Structures are given as structure tokens and as C-alpha cells.
Amino acid sequence: MPVVYPVTFTQPARAELIDAQTWYENEVPGLGRHFRTAVGNVVQRMTANPQQFPIIHKNVRRALLRRFPYALMFVIEADTTLTVIACFHGSRDPAQWQRRA
Numbered sequence: 001m002p003v004v005y006p007v008t009f010t011q012p013a014r015a016e017l018i019d020a021q022t023w024y025e026n027e028v029p030g031l032g033r034h035f036r037t038a039v040g041n042v043v044q045r046m047t048a049n050p051q052q053f054p055i056i057h058k059n060v061r062r063a064l065l066r067r068f069p070y071a072l073m074f075v076i077e078a079d080t081t082l083t084v085i086a087c088f089h090g091s092r093d094p095a096q097w098q099r100r101a
Contacts, residue, residue, distance in 0.1 A: 006047075006081050007084065009087075010085050012100065013085055016086060020070060020089070035068055038066055038068050038070075046082055050082055057094070061073070061076070
């Protein structure tokens with residue numbers, strides 16, 4: 001039976017996700033919902049096979065969202081939990097999330 005990887009979001013990552021969803025919803029009604037769906041889709045891919053995503057800093061992996069310029073930065077914990085440490089826009093300074101790693 002395949003391993004199912006539980007996913008948790010740190011408080012900063014959750015806040016970033018909510019901020020991005022709110023921004024998209026304010027830009028175009030309904031777009032925030034599409035953003036959240038894209039996040040859900042990438043989380044499903046992460047839980048199915050987290051090793052498919054490249055390591056980009058120390059032990060942090062990057063899962064790119066489809067259609068949106070965001071990525072979820074996550075680590076695989078010893079207990080196989082996936083911990084999302086950032087929901088990050090591609091044009092932001094990566095040093096901001098790298099301090100969390």
C-alpha cells in the first residue's frame with residue numbers, strides 16, 4: 001500500500017496562502033477560488049509523491065502551482081509529514097523563505 005503523506009502548513013505559510021487568495025479574489029471575483037483549487041491540486045500531487053519535486057535549498061522542495069506564479073516550499077519530516085514552510089510568489093526574494101528552512 002502506498003504511503004500517504006500528511007501535509008501541515010506553518011503559520012507563515014498559511015498566512016501567505018490566505019493573503020494571495022484574498023488578493024486574487026479582490027482582483028477578479030472567483031479567481032481566489034481558482035487559486036485555492038490550484039493549491040489543493042499541488043498538495044494532492046505532493047501527498048502522492050513528494051520526491052518528484054526538486055530540492056532547491058538545503059532539504060526544502062519546491063512544488064509549482066499551475067496557472068499561478070506561486071510555489072509551495074516544503075520539507076519531508078522524519079515522520080513523513082510534509083511541512084509547507086512558504087507559499088511564495090516567484091518574483092519575491094527567496095531569502096525571505098530561506099530563513100525558515
